[in-house]
Amino acid sequence: PIYCAKKTKTHKDELGICRVLLAELEAHQDAWPFLTPVNHRAVPGYRKVIKKPMDFSTIKEKLTSNQYLNLETFIIDVNLVFDNCERFNEDDSEIGRAGHRMRRFFDKRWTELLQ
Numbered sequence: 001p002i003y004c005a006k007k008t009k010t011h012k013d014e015l016g017i018c019r020v021l022l023a024e025l026e027a028h029q030d031a032w033p034f035l036t037p038v039n040h041r042a043v044p045g046y047r048k049v050i051k052k053p054m055d056f057s058t059i060k061e062k063l064t065s066n067q068y069l070n071l072e073t074f075i076i077d078v079n080l081v082f083d084n085c086e087r088f089n090e091d092d093s094e095i096g097r098a099g100h101r102m103r104r105f106f107d108k109r110w111t112e113l114l115q
């Protein structure tokens with residue numbers, strides 16, 4: 001087309017997409033290991049190995065207190081959840097497999113929402 005408006009997203013648009021994505025992550029059946037911060041007293045070694053813990057409830061708190069500048073900073077935190085999971089858990093474990101499934105789901109959804 002001769003005239004093609006660039007589909008820039010405002011800050012509000014991007015935050016709306018973050019809220020939708022987070023709600024879908026939290027509702028996913030494989031979200032259970034990631035819903036709340038890992039209790040390092042219940043998980044020996046976790047505090048030593050994982051330098052930047054992250055979980056969906058912390059992301060929600062950051063989102064509602066406007067700590068995400070844009071969609072990118074939100075995606076960085078979501079990926080941190082999955083990268084921490086891969087670092088600490090065997091691929092062939094309940095939590096490891098849940099992490100791979102959640103990452104695949106997230107990657108598919110945010111690319112769909114951005115189209």
Ligand SMILES: Cc1ncccc1N[C@@H](C)c1ccc2c(c1)OCCCO2
Nearest residue numbers: 033034036037038042043085088089095
């Ligand atoms: C994402 C992640 N990575 C590594 C370890 C744990 C977790 N998730 C936490 C919420 C969790 C899941 C399962 C658990 C657990 C804690 O409590 C210790 C007893 C076994 O059951």
